[in-house]
Amino acid sequence: MSDSFAHWMAAIRLRTESALDRRLPASATAPARLHEAMRYSTLGGGKRMRPLLCHAAGAALAADARALDAAACALELIHAYSLVHDDLPCMDDDMLRRGRPTCHVEFDQATALLVGDALQALAFQALAEAAAPSCQRRLAMIALLAQAAGARGMVGGQAIDLAAVGATLTLEELEFMHIRKTGALIRAAVLLGAHCGEADDAALVALGHYASRAGLLFQIVDDILDAEGSTITLGKTAGKDAARNKPTYVSMLGLSRARELAATLRAQAQEALCACAFDTTRLARLTDYIADRTF
Amino acid sequence: MSDSFAHWMAAIRLRTESALDRRLPASATAPARLHEAMRYSTLGGGKRMRPLLCHAAGAALAADARALDAAACALELIHAYSLVHDDLPCMDDDMLRRGRPTCHVEFDQATALLVGDALQALAFQALAEAAAPSCQRRLAMIALLAQAAGARGMVGGQAIDLAAVGATLTLEELEFMHIRKTGALIRAAVLLGAHCGEADDAALVALGHYASRAGLLFQIVDDILDAEGSTITLGKTAGKDAARNKPTYVSMLGLSRARELAATLRAQAQEALCACAFDTTRLARLTDYIADRTF
Numbered sequence: 001m002s003d004s005f006a007h008w009m010a011a012i013r014l015r016t017e018s019a020l021d022r023r024l025p026a027s028a029t030a031p032a033r034l035h036e037a038m039r040y041s042t043l044g045g046g047k048r049m050r051p052l053l054c055h056a057a058g059a060a061l062a063a064d065a066r067a068l069d070a071a072a073c074a075l076e077l078i079h080a081y082s083l084v085h086d087d088l089p090c091m092d093d094d095m096l097r098r099g100r101p102t103c104h105v106e107f108d109q110a111t112a113l114l115v116g117d118a119l120q121a122l123a124f125q126a127l128a129e130a131a132a133p134s135c136q137r138r139l140a141m142i143a144l145l146a147q148a149a150g151a152r153g154m155v156g157g158q159a160i161d162l163a164a165v166g167a168t169l170t171l172e173e174l175e176f177m178h179i180r181k182t183g184a185l186i187r188a189a190v191l192l193g194a195h196c197g198e199a200d201d202a203a204l205v206a207l208g209h210y211a212s213r214a215g216l217l218f219q220i221v222d223d224i225l226d227a228e229g230s231t232i233t234l235g236k237t238a239g240k241d242a243a244r245n246k247p248t249y250v251s252m253l254g255l256s257r258a259r260e261l262a263a264t265l266r267a268q269a270q271e272a273l274c275a276c277a278f279d280t281t282r283l284a285r286l287t288d289y290i291a292d293r294t295f
Numbered sequence: 296m297s298d299s300f301a302h303w304m305a306a307i308r309l310r311t312e313s314a315l316d317r318r319l320p321a322s323a324t325a326p327a328r329l330h331e332a333m334r335y336s337t338l339g340g341g342k343r344m345r346p347l348l349c350h351a352a353g354a355a356l357a358a359d360a361r362a363l364d365a366a367a368c369a370l371e372l373i374h375a376y377s378l379v380h381d382d383l384p385c386m387d388d389d390m391l392r393r394g395r396p397t398c399h400v401e402f403d404q405a406t407a408l409l410v411g412d413a414l415q416a417l418a419f420q421a422l423a424e425a426a427a428p429s430c431q432r433r434l435a436m437i438a439l440l441a442q443a444a445g446a447r448g449m450v451g452g453q454a455i456d457l458a459a460v461g462a463t464l465t466l467e468e469l470e471f472m473h474i475r476k477t478g479a480l481i482r483a484a485v486l487l488g489a490h491c492g493e494a495d496d497a498a499l500v501a502l503g504h505y506a507s508r509a510g511l512l513f514q515i516v517d518d519i520l521d522a523e524g525s526t527i528t529l530g531k532t533a534g535k536d537a538a539r540n541k542p543t544y545v546s547m548l549g550l551s552r553a554r555e556l557a558a559t560l561r562a563q564a565q566e567a568l569c570a571c572a573f574d575t576t577r578l579a580r581l582t583d584y585i586a587d588r589t590f
Contacts (some may be wrong), residue, residue: 025446030471034446034454085412090404109385110457113408114450117380117415121445124419128438135430142437143423150416151320151329155409159329162405176325 005285009052012072016051017043019069020076023126037107037115038122042080045098049218049290050075050185054193056282057207061197063133070130071141071192074123078149079185081119084112086158094240120149133196141195148188157181161246169247175216182222183215190214190283203276210272210283217265218290223248224258225295266291300580304347307367311346312338314364315371318421332402332410333417337375340393344513344585345370345480349488351577352502356492358428365425366436366487369418373444374480376414379407381453389535415444428491436490443483452476456541464542470511477517478510485509485578498571505567505578512560513585518543519553520590561586 020042027036051072058068087094087102088109095105104112127142147153157180164177190211194204226241227250241248249258269287273280315337322331346367353363382389382397383404390400399407422437442448452475459472485506489499521536522545536543544553564582568575 031446031451031454031458033458034451038446081412085408088408090408111454113380113383113385114454114457117376117411117444118446118450120412120415121441121448121450125438125441125445128434128441135434139423139430139433143420146416146420146423149412150420151326151333151413153416155413155416156326156329159326159406159409162409163326163328 005282008282009289012052012055013048015069016048016072016076019073023073023077023122033107033111034114034118037103037111038118040106041084041103041112041115042077042119045100046076046080047293047295048072048076050079050189052286053186053189053211053214053283054196056286057190057193058196059193059282060276060278060280061194061199061203063193063197064131067130067132067196068193070126071196074126074145075185075189075192077119077123077126078145078154081116081123082149082154082158082185084119085116088112091158091162092240092244123149133198137195137198141192144191144195145188148184153180153184153188154182157184164247166245167247169252171252174247174249174252178216178219179212182219183212186215186218187211203278206272206275209275210269210280213265213269213272214287214290217262217269217287220249220258220262220265221290221293223250224255224262225293226250227255229295262291300577303577304584307347307350308343310364311343311367311371314368318368318372318417328402328406329409329413332398332406333413335401336379336398336407336410337372337414340395341371341375342588342590343367343371345374345484347581348481348484348506348509348578349491351581352485352488353491354488354577355571355573355575356489356494356498358488358492359426362425362427362491363488365421366491369421369440370480370484370487372414372418372421373440373449376411376418377444377449377453377480379414380411383407386453386457387535387539418444428493432490432493436487439486439490440483443479448475448479448483449477452479459542461540462542464547466547469542469544469547473511473514474507477514478507481510481513482506498573501567501570504570505564505575508560508564508567509582509585512557512564512582515544515553515557515560516585516588518545519550519557520588521545522550524590557586 024039024042025035027039029035054072054075055068083097084103086092087097088104094102096102103115124142127138127145130138149155157177160177161181187208190207191204194207226248249261253261266287270284273284319334319337320330322334324330349367349370350363378392379398381387382392383399389397391397398410418440419437422433422440425433444450452472455472456476482503485502486499489502521543544556548556561582565579568579
């Protein structure tokens, strides 16, 4: 990774942390415990993959930085809420997240439930109150994020995931699930960035195609890391999908063919970027980062 | 209640049901169980108090009916999600809602969690995709609804409510909680209706004042009904606040003084309507309906 790209990633993570910090309610104001738990679950950790994708797409189209900060905030708030709810005992029942106790372990289940609910509302508020882009664009962004987060997107994918425990899926069914569960929000990250840059339809189509490949790549790498990684490196419980008898790319294809599929998706994602008439260097670098990451 | 007012209420309930039915995902499409549970939790019941308030405020300002339908949908989706999450075992642990098993009893806890999450996303999507009013107004409506639903509104009130179990509150603290827990969404209902009618600042201020009184009135009547009502009439478990040692207006003031406070709030709400320069007959009727309701 070049120094300047690493520097850019660090800068985006820093400004996203700062934007989230400003957007989240202060832990000194009532209800303090809720606010503290919201901050605990959102700040100080995470790869900030979605903000990085959003900024990379937006910067290529000369987007307003305030718009990108708002979009990055909204994406990360949705992502953080989904992790808090996903870790609850009635879902994945996980104790460890980003190397720390999960929200319901550190606080309690009721607080974790409310934290997720409040973070989701705050995500849409962040977009609605953003200083840019145009009103029309912001409405399109809100509709896009809501769809990506909802029953036809992320939450729908989680519902399919629940039903898949112990079941036998085809590769197509596994892909159908992941396109929703993780793919929808990754796609939204790229497209929100593009909207911030007032992207035209051709750019949205090309970036949408890129994002769908990058989203599946992200998931398959997650499956590979879960299968071969350690809990300490990942900062979350490793091997849990296999332990819960959940179908993954690795359980269905084996490690070797899963790695081959990852290589194919990586090539397809990079190819999709070639169709873009603007500088996609950062998106290309992020694709490599997604493919080569070890945590 | 006059025949024409009863007819209007029935018509608004019917068109809200129909708008929700169109907005919710079909139970035949995947993930079918999630979609079925979303429909189960939203359709076929409820007083539709928030849609009624929204339509009453909007019709007084000659609002576009499609805008009001979208706003009514959004309000009812937020309300329905909050009930589903509120009924979960880690919250109020309730088995009965609108005379039927609660969502997690009829389905399961994980599904109920996801149903609430998906309904909230759908609420913001409904506003973002509405055909009217102007883009600027719709963004203001989304920000308003998000704030009313979030940590500084409904969810914040629920967090205070959780912390209040077994605690001794002052009357001011009880009011602080209820202004958020139920008041914020009732206020949003009136103001979303007003925005649909392109209300000016003076109208928004007057209606905001009305709505804050009407919201507290709604809550105190709820407390009175919970204390003296039966489970069959209410369609939900009666007497549960007292059983859980939750502070209510009745537990703090006694029935007689709670009724006096309700009468005062009712008068203040009606008075606030006098400051409006448009026809507030329906809002006045709804205030009477809120005050006199027996379920």
